Amino acid sequence: MTIRKTLGTAVRALRRNITRSALTVLGIVIGIAAVIAMMEIGKGSSGSISRTIASMGANNLLIFPGTASTGGVSFGGGSSLTLTAEDCDAILRECSAIAAAAPLVRARPQIVYQDKNWVPTFVYGSTPAYLTVRDWSQLADGDIFTDADVRNASRVCVVGQTLVRELFGGQNPVGKEIRVKNVAFTVVGVLTPKGANAFGMDQDDILLAPWTTIKYRVSGSSTASSTTASTATTSSNSADSTFPGAKAVFPAQSSTQSADAPMPVRFANVDQVIMSATAGDQIRPAIREVTALLRERHRLQPGEPDDFSIRDMTESANALASTTNMMTNLLLAVALISLVVGGVGIMNIMLVSVTERTREIGLRMAVGARSRDILRQFLTEATLLCLIGGLLGLALGRGAALMVQKFLRWPIESSVEAIIASIVVSAAVGIVFGFYPAWKASRLDPIEALRYE
Amino acid sequence: MNDTLVKLNDIRRTFRVGEISVHVLRGISLTIERGAYVALTGSSGSGKTTLMNLLGCLDRPTSGEYWLDGVEVSRMSSDARAMIRNRKIGFVFQNFNLLPRTTALEQVMMPLAYTNTGLSERDAKARAIDLLKMVGLGERMDHRPSQLSGGQQQRVAIARALINQPPVLFADEPTGNLDSRTTAEILEMFDRLNRAEGITIILVTHDPTVAGHARRNIRLRDGMIESDTVREGPPPPLQSHSAPAAHAESQVA
Ligand SMILES: Nc1ncnc2c1ncn2[C@@H]1O[C@H](COP(=O)(O)OP(=O)(O)OP(=O)(O)O)[C@@H](O)[C@H]1O
Ligand SMILES: [Mg+2]
Numbered sequence: 074m075t076i077r078k079t080l081g082t083a084v085r086a087l088r089r090n091i092t093r094s095a096l097t098v099l100g101i102v103i104g105i106a107a108v109i110a111m112m113e114i115g116k117g118s119s120g121s122i123s124r125t126i127a128s129m130g131a132n133n134l135l136i137f138p139g140t141a142s143t144g145g146v147s148f149g150g151g152s153s154l155t156l157t158a159e160d161c162d163a164i165l166r167e168c169s170a171i172a173a174a175a176p177l178v179r180a181r182p183q184i185v186y187q188d189k190n191w192v193p194t195f196v197y198g199s200t201p202a203y204l205t206v207r208d209w210s211q212l213a214d215g216d217i218f219t220d221a222d223v224r225n226a227s228r229v230c231v232v233g234q235t236l237v238r239e240l241f242g243g244q245n246p247v248g249k250e251i252r253v254k255n256v257a258f259t260v261v262g263v264l265t266p267k268g269a270n271a272f273g274m275d276q277d278d279i280l281l282a283p284w285t286t287i288k289y290r291v292s293g294s295s296t297a298s299s300t301t302a303s304t305a306t307t308s309s310n311s312a313d314s315t316f317p318g319a320k321a322v323f324p325a326q327s328s329t330q331s332a333d334a335p336m337p338v339r340f341a342n343v344d345q346v347i348m349s350a351t352a353g354d355q356i357r358p359a360i361r362e363v364t365a366l367l368r369e370r371h372r373l374q375p376g377e378p379d380d381f382s383i384r385d386m387t388e389s390a391n392a393l394a395s396t397t398n399m400m401t402n403l404l405l406a407v408a409l410i411s412l413v414v415g416g417v418g419i420m421n422i423m424l425v426s427v428t429e430r431t432r433e434i435g436l437r438m439a440v441g442a443r444s445r446d447i448l449r450q451f452l453t454e455a456t457l458l459c460l461i462g463g464l465l466g467l468a469l470g471r472g473a474a475l476m477v478q479k480f481l482r483w484p485i486e487s488s489v490e491a492i493i494a495s496i497v498v499s500a501a502v503g504i505v506f507g508f509y510p511a512w513k514a515s516r517l518d519p520i521e522a523l524r525y526e
Numbered sequence: 527m528n529d530t531l532v533k534l535n536d537i538r539r540t541f542r543v544g545e546i547s548v549h550v551l552r553g554i555s556l557t558i559e560r561g562a563y564v565a566l567t568g569s570s571g572s573g574k575t576t577l578m579n580l581l582g583c584l585d586r587p588t589s590g591e592y593w594l595d596g597v598e599v600s601r602m603s604s605d606a607r608a609m610i611r612n613r614k615i616g617f618v619f620q621n622f623n624l625l626p627r628t629t630a631l632e633q634v635m636m637p638l639a640y641t642n643t644g645l646s647e648r649d650a651k652a653r654a655i656d657l658l659k660m661v662g663l664g665e666r667m668d669h670r671p672s673q674l675s676g677g678q679q680q681r682v683a684i685a686r687a688l689i690n691q692p693p694v695l696f697a698d699e700p701t702g703n704l705d706s707r708t709t710a711e712i713l714e715m716f717d718r719l720n721r722a723e724g725i726t727i728i729l730v731t732h733d734p735t736v737a738g739h740a741r742r743n744i745r746l747r748d749g750m751i752e753s754d755t756v757r758e759g760p761p762p763p764l765q766s767h768s769a770p771a772a773h774a775e776s777q778v779a
Contacts, residue, residue: 079639
């Protein structure tokens with residue numbers, strides 16, 4: 074029996090009972106539709122997550138001062154005072170897997186421009202390298218401050234798009250003067266928009282200034298914080314007097330200083346160091362190199378715990394992505410279960426169909442059908458049914474995904490693999506669940522079958 | 527024309543029902559020539575259907591030999607017998623056995639699905655149309671069984687049986703479900719097929735007038751041949767043998 078004849082016979086048989094065929098296939102339609110919709114929505118979500126991760130800075134690493142602690146602990150500035158800007162310089166100098174590194178000092182001051190005020194999510198003190206690390210070097214307007222500004226603790230800053238909107242009413246802020254906790258800053262540049270990060274925080278709600286300025290003029294000018302333990306190591310409120318001229322901001326610890334302070338203190342501790350590895354697969358080597366270097370610089374004895382901790386940015390983002398993946402897989406499992414249920418439905422109806430068509434089977438055998446022809450016919454019917462169901466399900470699933478995109482504004486992403494897989498799966502369901510009924514049909518005795526009432 | 531088409535040699539068929547063996551056919555030997563027209567009669571339960579199933583290669587004898595068209599078929603595999611059924615045998619049933627919701631044309635073409643010849647779709651269709659015209663259903667090709675009378679349904683079944691041009695037609699009580707008028711129609715068709723096409727016809731019947739159309743009458747009794755008579759002389763005119771005669775005459779003439 075040729076394939077064309079088999080297909081023709083199967084199509085005719087299915088058409089003879091169109092309503093039942095349609096009902097039979099419903100389970101497969103729903104199953105495949107669910108699988109396709111889940112795949113497209115799941116893929117859309119993980120796609121948008123990975124784009125968000127990329128916007129947060131691919132290959133980025135963060136060093137926090139303080140002994141590595143389990144997740145969930147907040148790393149407030151000054152919780153530990155072991156990380157310095159010099160560490161940052163040394164890392165850049167000596168670690169080959171690190172492409173760029175920038176120290177980070179955080180604050181949360183109020184910003185005032187004319188009659189408006191605003192508290193940005195991020196007020197960061199850093200170096201121009203910060204934008205290199207974050208892959209954010211292209212500015213929308215103006216320029217980034219310079220390394221000289223960092224050395225001089227100049228009162229200059231660049232601002233993110235949200236600040237432009239909230240504080241300047243959309244006007245170009247370059248050259249304008251704002252007050253950060255009563256310190257006057259000149260805006261020298263505007264950052265390009267970056268969007269929300271993986272945690273939903275607005276990355277454009279940022280003010281970036283030289284870290285020296287933030288540390289000594291903004292954080293340091295607060296009398297309240299100057300009396301806390303956290304500022305004990307930052308010896309001066311006045312950066313000008315500490316670092317006159319263009320001299321390096323942090324002179325090596327002088328013998329006098331060592332003598333004055335019984336405990337060796339590191340000057341100019343920073344809240345974080347943010348770095349980028351040269352490539353994604355260099356993150357692990359980079360962590361090893363930096364750990365070794367910092368342990369040496371911090372004179373940690375073997376066995377002593379690190380007084381810093383390194384995290385790569387992707388770690389938490391990955392956790393987010395894996396949660397999404399888990400949800401997708403869970404829903405996919407449910408969808409697959411519904412496919413199996415659909416398959417059982419197919420088997421059920423095919424068994425009924427075989428019983429009902431016993432006489433037909435007997436007749437076909439009487440006019441020359443071999444048992445394998447009968448097996449093939451019923452298997453073809455089941456597979457064809459499932460394939461048609463699969464295609465309908467495909468259309469329905471795509472439609473559902475598009476609706477979700479249109480009305481719920483969820484990201485979706487169509488996937489060729491999912492489409493191919495669903496076709497293959499539906500055919501497989503037809504073969505697997507159609508086999509038993511078809512086998513039963515093929516084993517009928519023609520005489521008995523012809524006599525069947 | 528007088529060569530042997532069917533040869534049975536001491537055919538026995540025993541069914542096992544639980545612990546007991548039921549000897550249904552108890553040693554049947556006969557020879558049927560090509561072009562013969564044979565009626566198989568006998569009381570109910572005498573084994574006619576059992577014998578027809580064996581002749582039609584649907585069943586195998588418990589013992590004995592069966593040559594069909596010069597080939598011993600009783601020991602063949604079921605696939606080989608399926609092929610024999612497809613190519614060498616036409617079957618007509620008492621209850622027609624048409625596929626539901628299927629047009630007459632598709633019914634007639636159905637056995638070709640299992641025929642391994644290079645017959646093109648168009649040739650197959652042409653052949654089926656010719657056959658339907660021959661059985662007088664040229665106008666009913668797109669009709670489904672529910673739209674056909676019993677006699678018309680049986681004619682579709684006859685056309686289907688002939689699609690592979692088999693040398694022999696087996697019919698188990700082909701007119702058992704038909705009234706006398708349609709019986710006459712079907713018998714006329716059998717007569718014509720036998721005379722004009724030279725097709726060997728072997729039919730089972732309880733009706734003496736139907737049996738009267740055949741030139742040879744084999745009577746079974748308890749699984750054995752009770753009598754085997756050949757009618758001499760030319761076959762009788764159709765009308766006189768259809769009962770009730772007057773009614774049949776007016777319809778068939
Ligand atoms: N599969 C079977 N199993 C057991 N016994 C059977 C089987 N088929 C037929 N028989 C028995 O064989 C005997 C003959 O049956 P068969 O159908 O051949 O009779 P028949 O001559 O065709 O009768 P009728 O004229 O009523 O159709 C019956 O007694 C029947 O019970
Ligand atoms: Mg019978």
